[in-house]
Every structure is written in C-alpha cells, then in structure tokens.
Amino acid sequence: MISLQSVEKRYGSVTALAGLDLAVPEGSVFGLIGPNGAGKTTAMLILSSLLARDGGSVTVGGADPQKEPRTVRRHLGYMPDFFGFYDSLSAYEYLDFFAAVQGVPSARRRGVVLDLLSLVDLSNKIDADVNSLSRGMKQRLSLARTLVHEPALLVLDEPASGLDPRARVQLRELIAELHRMGKTILISSHILAELEGICTHMGVIDDGVVKAQGEMDTIRGALTGSRRLRVRLADDDVDAALDLLDARPEVSEASVERGRLEFVLSGDDDESADLLRELINGGIVVYEWRAEAAGLEELFLELTRDEPPA
Amino acid sequence: MNLALNPVLGREIKERFRSRRAPVFVTLWVLGVGLIGYLVYLIAQLTARDAFGLGQAVAGGYMGRFIFEGMLILLMTAVVMIVPGLTALSIVGERERQTFHLLQVTQLTPLQIVLGKLWSSMSYFLLLLVSVAPVAALPLLFGGVRITDVFVGLGMLLLTAVMLGSIGIWGSARARSSRGAVASAYMWSFILAFITFAAMGAELLFIGDGVPFPARGREVVSVLPNPYVGMVSAVVAPLGSDGLQGTPFDVVEVLLLERQGFENFGFGMGPMPLGVDLEEDRALPLRRPPVWVFTVGIYLLITIVALRGATRRVRAPATRIRPLRNRNARS
Numbered sequence: 001m002i003s004l005q006s007v008e009k010r011y012g013s014v015t016a017l018a019g020l021d022l023a024v025p026e027g028s029v030f031g032l033i034g035p036n037g038a039g040k041t042t043a044m045l046i047l048s049s050l051l052a053r054d055g056g057s058v059t060v061g062g063a064d065p066q067k068e069p070r071t072v073r074r075h076l077g078y079m080p081d082f083f084g085f086y087d088s089l090s091a092y093e094y095l096d097f098f099a100a101v102q103g104v105p106s107a108r109r110r111g112v113v114l115d116l117l118s119l120v121d122l123s124n125k126i127d128a129d130v131n132s133l134s135r136g137m138k139q140r141l142s143l144a145r146t147l148v149h150e151p152a153l154l155v156l157d158e159p160a161s162g163l164d165p166r167a168r169v170q171l172r173e174l175i176a177e178l179h180r181m182g183k184t185i186l187i188s189s190h191i192l193a194e195l196e197g198i199c200t201h202m203g204v205i206d207d208g209v210v211k212a213q214g215e216m217d218t219i220r221g222a223l224t225g226s227r228r229l230r231v232r233l234a235d236d237d238v239d240a241a242l243d244l245l246d247a248r249p250e251v252s253e254a255s256v257e258r259g260r261l262e263f264v265l266s267g268d269d270d271e272s273a274d275l276l277r278e279l280i281n282g283g284i285v286v287y288e289w290r291a292e293a294a295g296l297e298e299l300f301l302e303l304t305r306d307e308p309p310a
Numbered sequence: 311m312n313l314a315l316n317p318v319l320g321r322e323i324k325e326r327f328r329s330r331r332a333p334v335f336v337t338l339w340v341l342g343v344g345l346i347g348y349l350v351y352l353i354a355q356l357t358a359r360d361a362f363g364l365g366q367a368v369a370g371g372y373m374g375r376f377i378f379e380g381m382l383i384l385l386m387t388a389v390v391m392i393v394p395g396l397t398a399l400s401i402v403g404e405r406e407r408q409t410f411h412l413l414q415v416t417q418l419t420p421l422q423i424v425l426g427k428l429w430s431s432m433s434y435f436l437l438l439l440v441s442v443a444p445v446a447a448l449p450l451l452f453g454g455v456r457i458t459d460v461f462v463g464l465g466m467l468l469l470t471a472v473m474l475g476s477i478g479i480w481g482s483a484r485a486r487s488s489r490g491a492v493a494s495a496y497m498w499s500f501i502l503a504f505i506t507f508a509a510m511g512a513e514l515l516f517i518g519d520g521v522p523f524p525a526r527g528r529e530v531v532s533v534l535p536n537p538y539v540g541m542v543s544a545v546v547a548p549l550g551s552d553g554l555q556g557t558p559f560d561v562v563e564v565l566l567l568e569r570q571g572f573e574n575f576g577f578g579m580g581p582m583p584l585g586v587d588l589e590e591d592r593a594l595p596l597r598r599p600p601v602w603v604f605t606v607g608i609y610l611l612i613t614i615v616a617l618r619g620a621t622r623r624v625r626a627p628a629t630r631i632r633p634l635r636n637r638n639a640r641s
Contacts, residue, residue, distance in 0.1 A: 045631070048415055052627040060440065066627055073415050084409035086321065088328040093321075100317035101416040145412070 007056035016206035031195035034205035077146030104148035136167025232288035312627025350380035374452030394495035397478030400427035476616035483623035540605025
C-alpha cells in the first residue's frame with residue numbers, strides 16, 4: 001500500500017530522512033515509532049503529498065505523491081498532529097465543508113456526514129460549535145474528517161497525543177473499528193502502549209532511518225533474539241531442571257523465584273519448544289510454560305539507544 | 311471552474327457573516343458613508359449656488375456631478391483602505407489556524423483555494439457597496455451623470471479591488487505571520503494609491519525642469535498605476551475632463567489635460583469653459599491613449615502575476631514547509 005525506498009529529506013544542513021525504507025502492507029495497522037525529531041512527521045508529510053522529497057522513491061497505492069498528488073489524495077486521509085478548526089462552524093458544517101472539498105457530491109454529503117458523526121459517536125454534537133468540543137471529541141471529529149471521501153488509507157500523526165485515558169480508549173476502539181472496515185492505517189506515536197494493542201505491524205524510526213520493521217511478533221523476536229521464560233514445575237524437579245538448563249549455552253540468568261524457575265532463552269519459538277520437549281523427556285513435570293516477549297518500551301529503548309563512540 | 315460552487319467561498323462567507331464584527335462594521339460603514347455623502351452634498355450645494363451663482367436647474371446637474379465624483383473618490387479610498395485588510399489574512403490565517411495542510415490534501419486545486427479566498431473578499435466588498443447604494447445613487451436624482459459614467463466608475467472600483475485583493479492574497483501566501491501579511495498588503499496599496507502621487511510630483515518637476523506644470527506633453531509614468539487617476543481618466547474619457555470646474559475630479563483632470571498637451575490649463579482657466587459640449591470635446595485628437603487604458607492593463611497584469619504567485623505558494627508538495635513565527639519546527 002505504501003512503499004518508501006531510500007527516501008531522503010534535508011532542511012538546510014539538517015538531515016531529516018537519511019535513506020528511509022518503509023513498507024506498509026495493505027490492510028495493516030502500521031505503527032511508526034520513534035523519538036521526537038526522528039523523522040516521523042516528515043515521512044508522513046512526504047507520503048501525504050504535502051512535502052517534496054530530496055531523493056528516493058515513494059508510492060502510495062501505486063502512485064507517486066510528488067508526481068500524482070491528486071491521485072494519492074483521493075485514496076488517502078491525513079490527520080496531522082494538531083487540530084485544525086474554523087471559527088463559527090458546527091461539527092456538521094465542518095465535515096460538510098471537507099466532504100465538499102473532497103468532491104463528495106452534494107446529494108450524498110448529508111448522508112456521509114451523518115454516518116461519520118455516528119461512527120465517531122458525535123451525533124449528539126451535530127450543531128455544536130467545533131471550538132466548544134472537548135479535546136477527545138475534536139480528535140474524533142478530525143478522524144471523521146479524514147474519512148469523508150472514504151479513503152482506503154489513513155495516515156494518523158500522533159493521534160493520541162494529549163488525550164485523557166478515556167479519550168484514548170475511545171480513539172483506540174475507533175481505530176480498531178476502522179481496521180475491521182478494511183482500512184490500511186499508518187499511525188505514529190510515542191505512546192508505545194497505545195500502539196501495542198492495535199498495531200499489526202510496526203516500524204521503529206530514528207535519525208531518519210528505519211531501524212526495524214515488520215509484523216509485531218516477528219519484530220519482537222528479531223529485535224531481541226531472546227525471551228524471558230517463567231516455568232512452574234513440581235517442587236522436586238526444580239534442581240534437576242536447573243542442572244539441565246545449565247548445560248544449555250542458549251540459556252542464561254536462570255534463577256528460582258517463589259517456586260518458579262525463570263531464565264532467559266536466546267532463540268525463537270522453535271528453540272523454546274525444543275527446550276520444553278527436552279525437560280519433559282527428562283522426566284520433569286511442567287505445570288506452566290510461559291514465554292514473555294519483550295515489551296515495546298524495551299524494544300524502543302534498545303533500538304534507539306545512542307551508540308557508544310567507537 | 312464554477313466559482314459559485316467553490317466550497318472555500320461558501321465557508322468563508324459563512325465565517326465572515328457570522329462573526330460579531332460583521333454587523334458592527336457594516337453599520338459603521340453605512341453610517342460613515344451616509345455622513346460623508348451628506349457633507350459632500352452640502353459642499354456641492356454651497357459650491358453650485360454661492361460660488362457659481364447657478365440657477366436651480368443647472369445647479370441640480372452640477373450638484374449631481376459633484377456628488378458623483380465625490381462618492382467615487384470616497385469609495386476608491388474605501389477600496390484602498392479596506393480590501394487589503396479583507397485579503398491579507400486569507401492564507402496566513404489558514405496556516406495560523408492549522409487548517410492549511412487540511413485544505414492542501416483535498417481535491418481542491420491551488421487555484422481554487424486562491425480564487426475562493428479572493429472571491430469571498432470581493433463578495434464582502436460587494437456587500438459593502440450594495441449597502442451604501444442608496445447614498446451612492448443620490449447623484450442620479452440630481453442629474454448631470456450618465457449611466458455609463460456610473461458603470462465605468464464601478465468597473466474601475468471593482469478592478470482596483472480585485473487587483474489589491476490579489477496582491478493581499480499573494481502577500482498572505484508568502485507571509486510567516488499575520489502582522490507581516492497585513493503590513494505587506496497595506497504597503498502595496500498605499501504605494502499605488504498615495505506614493506505614486508508623490509512620485510508624480512517628483513516626475514513633473516523633473517520633466518518640467520523644476521517647474522511643476524505644464525508637463526510639456528511628455529508621459530507622466532507614475533500616474534499610470536494610480537487608482538484615482540485611472541478612475542478619473544476612465545470616467546471623463548477620452549479627453550480627460552468632465553467639462554465642469556470646481557468638481558472633485560478637477561485636480562486630476564488638470565493633469566490629464568496637460569498630459570494630452572493642453573498648456574496653461576489650471577483651476578478657473580483653460581480650454582474647457584463651463585457648459586462645454588462634451589461630445590464635441592471628445593472628438594478632439596489625442597496625443598496619447600488615455601491613462602485608464604494603461605491603468606487597466608497594469609492592473610490586469612498585476613492581478614495575474616499576484617494570483618500566479620499565490621497559487622505557487624499554495625501548491626503542494628512543497629520543497630519546504632516554512633514554519634510560522636512563534637511556532638515550533640516540525641520533527
């Protein structure tokens with residue numbers, strides 16, 4: 001759906017993107033994570049046809065945003081990291097205006113706007129001045145705005161920024177609903193917990209390059225190469241299990257905590273399964289085998305950690 | 311492209327007329343124009359009856375002409391003072407409200423955005439014109455004014471408004487703050503309307519070797535882009551005089567006549583006595599095309615250049631996004 005290859009962008013002497021590669025599959029919810037100044041917004045502006053790149057290639061739905069901006073805009077809904085509202089317009093008029101400028105025929109506009117207000121749970125605010133809405137409501141109205149022309153792709157720049165917990169949950173549910181409706185969604189955030197629950201794919205960006213990207217599960221494994229395992233055994237089997245683990249070079253940090261065996265396994269799911277099989281074949285009774293993948297916070301910190309000077 | 315269907319125009323009109331300032335401003339505007347119109351009427355009455363001692367019938371025609379010319383000058387001043395303010399914030403205001411990107415990623419073309427802005431400003435200005443139509447129509451009751459003069463005068467007002475509006479929108483598209491946009495729009499408006507008068511004086515002195523008048527038949531370039539001179543020239547075309555003395559256009563008429571080579575012409579003297587046959591005068595040979603021809607040409611050119619410049623600034627993708635003053639740069 002979206003492909004950025006070796007994309008470069010400079011602001012004077014500052015390099016915002018230094019050969020960025022990104023691939024967002026159709027139908028995915030792709031989380032773009034990175035610290036402030038990493039290049040997330042610049043990348044989104046480029047693929048939304050708002051900013052010209054200095055190098056590389058970009059396609060959005062098969063079209064180059066620099067050469068065919070109107071084609072890209074037809075298929076893309078862009079929500080920036082700020083609210084943009086007009087004075088004196090009601091929620092209905094606001095959406096009606098954007099439906100008009102997106103070319104929605106006047107005969108269809110009323111129905112489209114009412115449906116969207118219902119989708120974002122703002123039907124009771126139809127005549128309310130947009131400036132009188134709460135932050136969460138404004139954000140939902142902004143999301144509705146991106147949907148007026150029924151785009152297949154949504155580009156959401158920090159949508160959860162500044163929202164209270166309730167508003168975040170509502171926004172998260174809304175994004176999940178849009179995903180179920182078949183939309184491809186590219187979403188940036190530095191609130192990693194928000195992305196963990198809703199994203200199918202993830203890319204970590206730092207210093208203008210993508211450090212890692214792929215499906216959430218894959219990227220976790222690829223990034224860490226290890227996982228912490230918590231195992232509950234019969235009390236009599238703990239010592240035998242420790243001996244067995246000590247003999248395995250891929251196991252480290254083995255310890256017993258409150259009757260549970262904990263250790264770090266360097267390897268993927270297959271290695272985990274092999275180890276479990278070996279314990280069982282060794283006559284050890286295993287009540288519980290739990291592999292805890294690294295959280296996004298850990299992954300993010302690991303990937304964006306400053307390299308020590310050589 | 312159908313301007314009437316431009317959604318930007320519709321939204322702008324809604325916003326403009328819903329603001330609290332709109333009814334207050336229109337009321338003050340109508341009262342102000344009415345008051346000044348009444349003052350012009352009193353002056354016309356005084357001039358016609360006391361200074362010239364005219365009979366009632368002639369005085370009526372003279373007064374009609376006097377008020378008509380006075381109203382046109384007043385409305386042209388309103389164009390110069392109001393239109394830049396109406397357009398200066400059009401684009402930079404979108405940036406400051408953070409709605410500019412939202413417009414850019416729609417199916418609107420840059421030209422549609424720019425024309426929507428210009429057209430909404432012109433709509434507001436037209437409303438102001440219509441609201442004072444009863445006052446402006448007073449001269450028609452007195453006589454002395456042809457309907458073609460009215461249309462020509464209005465045409466020059468509108469052309470000037472469109473030209474200044476285009477400059478305002480161009481400046482707004484370039485500006486990094488609303489203050490800068492307003493300053494830029496008024497600067498160009500004042501240069502064209504007032505600074506050109508000063509330049510005109512300097513030019514006449516230069517042409518006349520230190521003697522302001524006559525201009526010795528040479529072209530006075532600085533008058534060509536001046537909206538007042540262009541309007542007077544268009545209304546009294548082709549010769550450059552309404553054939554009456556003591557009317558508000560007189561100052562400019564002197565210049566226009568001298569530009570056509572009539573020497574020793576000034577207030578109260580010259581080749582145009584009162585009651586002159588205008589049709590006969592219009593048959594006099596001209597040395598050069600009337601000023602309004604140049605004014606219209608220059609204004610059309612400025613309008614095209616300004617709209618083109620504004621359109622280029624609004625177009626996306628842009629090579630860079632200039633941050634507004636006092637706003638943080640993007641990540």
